[in-house]
Amino acid sequence: MSDAEHDFGAFVAARATSLLRVAYLACGDETEAEDLLQTALERTYKNWDRVRHDSPEPYVRRVIVNAAISRARRRAILRIIPMHRPPETAARAADADLRHVLMQALRALPPRQRAAVVLRYWEDLSETQTAEVLGCTVGTVKSQTSKALAKLRSALGREPVEGVIGNAHVRG
């Protein structure tokens, strides 16, 4: 085994589960998450000589998130999977159902809003870092995140609290 293969193997062993979780949250489907991860890692391996000297994880994460967005959008265009909207009426869920409700609401978000939430609140990236991954402006990240949180809050039956959660404030 070459040094590069050894390094790549070590990177995958250390980070694959964490990246799989990002992929799952970004696409909402376990099988597709595994495919996204494998696709992203194959691309990373292909470019390993170039990527290994920087930090490879942001590279893989960017491939995963953008591929998830791209696939979701293509599906929408192809009308293979109709886009769902979050429930219009707020319903306070029992704690046992919260995960289910949140995941349903997360899946129902438009793909870039979903990615923004995952990157900001799961990966704990800053708005600037999130903008870099998504290839958009910080302002877009702010607006996308705000809209997404408003929908999630509505789905979970949480009322917005003025002034308490700054970037989750519903505008308009």
Added chain:
Amino acid sequence: MPTFEDEIRRIMADETARLRAAPDLVERIMRSRTKRRRARFAALAASVTVVAAAPIGYLTVGSVATPGPQPTASATLEPPAIDDTPPIPSDPPSFGDLGDGRAFGRVEVGYLPKRLKWSNWSVNFGDRYTTSYNFDGDKNGFYCVAIYMYEDDAVQEIDDRIRRYRDDGEGEEVTVGDRSGYLVVQFVGEDGMKGTPTLFLRMGDKQWAEIMFSPVYVKEFSGRQAVEAELKKIAEGLTSTG
């Protein structure tokens, strides 16, 4: 009291706690790369080899399976590794390699905005098919322009959709050369952005094109008029080859 964001973090952590990457992931990636190399080598070999006779037992498209000796393992593919995961649902049928992507199905694309390349992606369902164009030709990347073709019975869907837009007061009738069309901003699952500018072009009784600009790509242009002008130029350049 935890903030709403903290609550989301906790729920996401609970939801993903059970997920573990497959222990053989590295091997699968290496194997996948090797398979692709072998496939490329096989394709190259096939391109320079004249096959004298097809082995008995192979099926060709449209043929019917008949009883008889089955090909032996050594004559077919190597056995799958025991740790192979179940196959992922296959992609929809595509056109394969379209070269520069300017001709696909029964249509030719005469004009594309500067810097756009074929994305190496297409889908072909027969009476409806599509491909797209972006900056880097990466099939996993974002699209900039997508062209979706509808033919024969599938054109009914376009009639219905335009009727709905018309009834809702959205969009406008346009003329592109001597052809008619409908210009509208659609929302096709995008994310709170400003929608997908689209031009439906009637290319014949049984052929319509739906030309779409990605909301991200729209930002490359100075405004709505510039986007609509480009959509019309693409539409003008579309010719039917069917």
